[in-house]
Amino acid sequence: xxxxxxxxxxxxxxNLPVPIIHRIMSFLPTTKDVTRVAVLSKTLNSVCHSYPIxxxxxxxxxxxxxxxxxxxxMQKSLQHRRESNIDIEIFKxxxxxxxxxxxxxxxxxxxxxxxxxxxxLDLRFGDYWIRSRxxxxxxxxxxxxxxxxxxxxxxxxxxxxxxxxxxxxxxNLVEHLSIELCSVSSNFTISSSKLKTLELQNCKGLKTIxxxxxxxxxxxxxxxxxxxxxxxGDCKSLKYVxxxxxxxxxxxxxxxxxxxxLLESLILKSCKILGEIDICHQKLKHLALLNCDKLVxxxxxxxxxxxxxxxxxxxxPVITLxxxxxxxxxxxxxxxxxxxxxxxxxxxxxLGSFSHCKSLSLTLPDMELSLLEELRNALRSPxxxxxxxxxxxxxxxxxxxxxxxILLCLSPYLETMCITSKYKENFExxxxxLLFFCSFLGPSLIVLMYFSLVS
Amino acid sequence: MALELKSSDNKIFEVxxxxxxxxxxxxxxxxxxxxxxxIPLPNVDSKTLELVLDWCKNHVDMxxxxxxxxxYEDKFIEVDQAVLYDLLLAANYLNIKDLLNRACQKVADMLxxxxxxxxxxxxxxxxxxxxxxxxxxxxxxxxxxxx
Numbered sequence: 001x002x003x004x005x006x007x008x009x010x011x012x013x014x015n016l017p018v019p020i021i022h023r024i025m026s027f028l029p030t031t032k033d034v035t036r037v038a039v040l041s042k043t044l045n046s047v048c049h050s051y052p053i054x055x056x057x058x059x060x061x062x063x064x065x066x067x068x069x070x071x072x073x074m075q076k077s078l079q080h081r082r083e084s085n086i087d088i089e090i091f092k093x094x095x096x097x098x099x100x101x102x103x104x105x106x107x108x109x110x111x112x113x114x115x116x117x118x119x120x121l122d123l124r125f126g127d128y129w130i131r132s133r134x135x136x137x138x139x140x141x142x143x144x145x146x147x148x149x150x151x152x153x154x155x156x157x158x159x160x161x162x163x164x165x166x167x168x169x170x171x172n173l174v175e176h177l178s179i180e181l182c183s184v185s186s187n188f189t190i191s192s193s194k195l196k197t198l199e200l201q202n203c204k205g206l207k208t209i210x211x212x213x214x215x216x217x218x219x220x221x222x223x224x225x226x227x228x229x230x231x232x233g234d235c236k237s238l239k240y241v242x243x244x245x246x247x248x249x250x251x252x253x254x255x256x257x258x259x260x261x262l263l264e265s266l267i268l269k270s271c272k273i274l275g276e277i278d279i280c281h282q283k284l285k286h287l288a289l290l291n292c293d294k295l296v297x298x299x300x301x302x303x304x305x306x307x308x309x310x311x312x313x314x315x316x317p318v319i320t321l322x323x324x325x326x327x328x329x330x331x332x333x334x335x336x337x338x339x340x341x342x343x344x345x346x347x348x349x350x351l352g353s354f355s356h357c358k359s360l361s362l363t364l365p366d367m368e369l370s371l372l373e374e375l376r377n378a379l380r381s382p383x384x385x386x387x388x389x390x391x392x393x394x395x396x397x398x399x400x401x402x403x404x405x406i407l408l409c410l411s412p413y414l415e416t417m418c419i420t421s422k423y424k425e426n427f428e429x430x431x432x433x434l435l436f437f438c439s440f441l442g443p444s445l446i447v448l449m450y451f452s453l454v455s
Numbered sequence: 456m457a458l459e460l461k462s463s464d465n466k467i468f469e470v471x472x473x474x475x476x477x478x479x480x481x482x483x484x485x486x487x488x489x490x491x492x493x494i495p496l497p498n499v500d501s502k503t504l505e506l507v508l509d510w511c512k513n514h515v516d517m518x519x520x521x522x523x524x525x526x527y528e529d530k531f532i533e534v535d536q537a538v539l540y541d542l543l544l545a546a547n548y549l550n551i552k553d554l555l556n557r558a559c560q561k562v563a564d565m566l567x568x569x570x571x572x573x574x575x576x577x578x579x580x581x582x583x584x585x586x587x588x589x590x591x592x593x594x595x596x597x598x599x600x601x602x
Contacts, residue, residue, distance in 0.1 A: 010579060011578060011579045011580050011581060012536070012537070012540045013540075013562070013578040013579075013580065014578075014580060016540070016543065016544070017547070020543060020544075020547055020555075020559070023555070023556075023559045024559045024562045024563050024566075025563070026559075027556075027559055027560045027562075027563035027564075028563050028566060028567055029567055030567075033563075033566060033567050033568070035596060036566075036569075036570070036571055036574065037566070037574075038592075038596065039571050039592050039593075039596050040571055040574060040575055040578075040580050040582070041575075041580050041581060041582060041583050041584070042583050042584060042588075043583075044580070045592075064597070073595075076595060
């Protein structure tokens, strides 16, 4: 815009209604951008003091100020706001360098948010990534006891220490609750008709979880120690359940599946007590059995199953899979080497469960390929109906023709095949359509195709 | 069914109801049965109203084609500041959420990553702090003045 005598530039921004300026600010990507608006002019300075979203993330300020200055800065920012007395919508605080001791500035800021009827409260203490990766809790910050609020709808707590008895009275309106890497009391019992998502990840001291939430749709639980009892039977609306290192039994699974009729996704990771499971469910769409090492038998009857993920290190369970032909299966087969006939049959039958799958993805170290080779030598190829195959290998000691040979004998009626290798020395990622009748032709065709791909 | 909308400069626009009810304001009028006559929109001039109605019509037409719609939206919002503010205020008055958000995002895009000086220049904001106040603000918010 030109600034000359006739066409005077006009500041329309500052004259926008305050809620619109706030809405514009909510689209700014960083806190720095948001706080820059406050230094532009007196008008905008006071508009910022009523901006209902507060995000104090120590990580953003680390390069500019130390831990102490950061807390002073936060305290001062809140002081400016006390006059305006506007409700806060979102309050986020992320502190990395604290030493576990209570700090008045931190406690004050949390109280401030609560006094101003905060709807979304997000408190994160400690370096999350290091703690998750190394499975340690480090210094935990004690949540001030005076959190009695009836306004919170979204609550995220990471790296805090508190007792559930002190927290639960404030959770009447909470719809999304996430508690991670906290030190808590042993019993978590909640009864709420508002709760929609619940995440309890790696909480120290948590032993029993009882949830009575008729509108709960999403539940995720993980622990470092693997010793929690969970009761979810009353949560009839559950659609997604993820359990990581949770000590659930075969009966628990059967029991809960019979009650959770709307369940669509079930992810069981490192559930080391499961031995023989029976999954019979009409609505289930996604199932993942990952690293459940004691699993011996799995009977899965799910006519609407669209995806199946399997990862096991120790043995091939006997899996009978009854599902739709639309299913996509992803199998990661690692470090297993059946050394006897029974195990070999097991493996053959296991692979055969997926012959009706629409598409199959196999991740194998080279050793597993020798198993597939064995299968090639078996009389009947197990994957007769398979149309789309994707194989990821971890070593490339086989050449492409050998590989194609093995895989085509395994599933002769493929339409597409995609082979990727972690080490792309011998061949590049290959995707090509295979015609139906090429399986009748010998290895010569495969060799030809290899050359044409390379050139 | 067609509705008649009158801009602040007394121009009449005839629009299909399906297009017009993208505006929650107009939608409530229709639902309350007050949309039989011409609907006056004293806060929106004809130039802006024409653009707004174009937005609404395309959102009805391209509802199922997300890619095409995004392309349209990106092109639509490439307007100069004056028009952008008019669109913003019209979208707010007519309560058209997606237009309001897109326009707000566009303004935010003009601000992000800029120093206060640069922002003032872009938006023609006058720095009305006294030298003492300026000093105070700078001290408190030193980081805001860095790149």
